[in-house]
Amino acid sequence: xxxxxxxxxxxxxxxxxxxxxxxxxxxxxxxxxxxxxxxxxxxxxxxxxxxxxxxxxxxxxxxxxxxxxxxxxxxxxxxxxxxxxxxxxxxxxxxxxxxxxxxxxxxxxxxxxxxxxxxxx
Amino acid sequence: xxxxxxxxxxxxxxxxxxxxxxxxxxxxxxxxxxxxxxxxxxxxxxxxxxxxxxxxxxxxxxxxxxxxxxxxxxxxxxxxxxxxxxxxxxxxxxxxxxxxxxxxxxxxxxxxxxxxxxxxxxxxxxxxxxxxxxxxxxxxxxxxxxxxxxxxxxxxxxxxxxxxxxxxxxxxxxxxxxxxxxxxxxxxxxxxxxxxxxxxxxxxxxxxxxxxxxxxxxxxxxxxxxxxxxxxxxxxxxxxxxxxxxxxxxxxxxxxxxxxxxxxxxxxxxxxxxxxxxxxxxxxxxxxxxxxxxxxxxxxxxxxxxxxxxxxxxxxxxxxxxxxxxxxxxxxxxxxxxxxx
Numbered sequence: 191x192x193x194x195x196x197x198x199x200x201x202x203x204x205x206x207x208x209x210x211x212x213x214x215x216x217x218x219x220x221x222x223x224x225x226x227x228x229x230x231x232x233x234x235x236x237x238x239x240x241x242x243x244x245x246x247x248x249x250x251x252x253x254x255x256x257x258x259x260x261x262x263x264x265x266x267x268x269x270x271x272x273x274x275x276x277x278x279x280x281x282x283x284x285x286x287x288x289x290x291x292x293x294x295x296x297x298x299x300x301x302x303x304x305x306x307x308x309x310x311x
Numbered sequence: 312x313x314x315x316x317x318x319x320x321x322x323x324x325x326x327x328x329x330x331x332x333x334x335x336x337x338x339x340x341x342x343x344x345x346x347x348x349x350x351x352x353x354x355x356x357x358x359x360x361x362x363x364x365x366x367x368x369x370x371x372x373x374x375x376x377x378x379x380x381x382x383x384x385x386x387x388x389x390x391x392x393x394x395x396x397x398x399x400x401x402x403x404x405x406x407x408x409x410x411x412x413x414x415x416x417x418x419x420x421x422x423x424x425x426x427x428x429x430x431x432x433x434x435x436x437x438x439x440x441x442x443x444x445x446x447x448x449x450x451x452x453x454x455x456x457x458x459x460x461x462x463x464x465x466x467x468x469x470x471x472x473x474x475x476x477x478x479x480x481x482x483x484x485x486x487x488x489x490x491x492x493x494x495x496x497x498x499x500x501x502x503x504x505x506x507x508x509x510x511x512x513x514x515x516x517x518x519x520x521x522x523x524x525x526x527x528x529x530x531x532x533x534x535x536x537x538x539x540x541x542x543x544x545x546x547x548x549x550x551x552x553x554x555x556x557x558x559x560x561x562x563x564x565x566x567x568x569x570x571x572x573x574x575x576x577x578x579x580x581x582x583x584x585x586x587x588x589x590x591x592x593x594x595x596x597x598x599x600x601x602x603x604x605x606x607x608x609x610x611x612x613x614x615x616x617x618x619x620x621x622x623x624x625x626x627x628x629x630x631x632x633x634x635x636x637x638x639x640x641x642x643x644x645x646x647x648x649x650x651x652x
Contacts, residue, residue, distance in 0.1 A: 223625075226626065229629060230628070270496065273496045274494035274495060277499040277500050277503065278502075290642065290646070293638075297497055297635055297642060300638075301639055304632040305633070308636050309639075
């Protein structure tokens, strides 16, 4: 089904109107709310971009490859869950450098969506 | 709102033996998702507090966090802190009778100033002023930590088990994470690290457990009140020191490790010189890691409250999305500690 303009475009334009036209007119608590809404919309926009670029699959592949190195099963849908279980059960202790690298990859990917500014600090 | 004002005013009249009291101002104060705080100014005729009086009334909000103290418990903790010489609003009267306002509440003295973290962190202070403020904050904690169990009026506070507050906390956060039911490999990894690296336990003392910038009032550069005692517990003194210094509570002033306001060393010096327990700085760093894990689990719980429909809120939803920041800080901080920085 073709439905244009698509979600990313709608959100981007709505956020622009909110920030450029509405927010400057507001003060105090209302302004804070407007900025929170813009923040939430920004996250949704970046998450759409992230998924469109297949970056989620990339992160999943890094997790699966680490699990495989330790002879642990995992599949795409629940790979983060399998990783959390394996860490808690200390099944990855031998490869702490590789584990940290994967944890960092996952966290940076999530931060890229939620608070890209935080990575630059 | 005005019904509350009348109810509180009536209660104050009863407590002070006044002939009457007139409500001059009444307002809901900002802050506090768990409690409602009201500012109340009364013109009191007769009794032990005759004249114009400013009070703060703290009452349960409709939705609370299960793990925090009830109003009567919080009132007793506040009394203990007040008696220990901590700068707090003086706790005056507790009302456990639900017929007065519909909720339990207590009345305390009004403290001047602002608790806004951003205002304080961004204010133009000299290095000397910063030193004075964080040393004072350290000294406040030292006074609080002089309160040791057993204290009869605080018998509702559980003792850490198994006599190691750190491992006790690790067990609690593991349970919370399991209950939240969302995979968080970084938090699991950090909990392993906390389990493997727990320092020699300190003595068990009364801890505030939410002592951070944003939870104390400043009038200019003077501390006027330490607030928000609902998470107080018997714990290791390093827990309060680590929570205060945690990266989550520096409000963008990351280089000022003591609450975004000053130097960690000054804060610890103020603590030690006011009679605080000798604390190994590595124990403080350890509890800073614990603080990140704790705040992450709280943030996940808050997001769950939104997602479950219990309390739909954009603010709670966005708090859930902040967890990645804490996870990023955990990875960085643990790496730094292991590299000996």
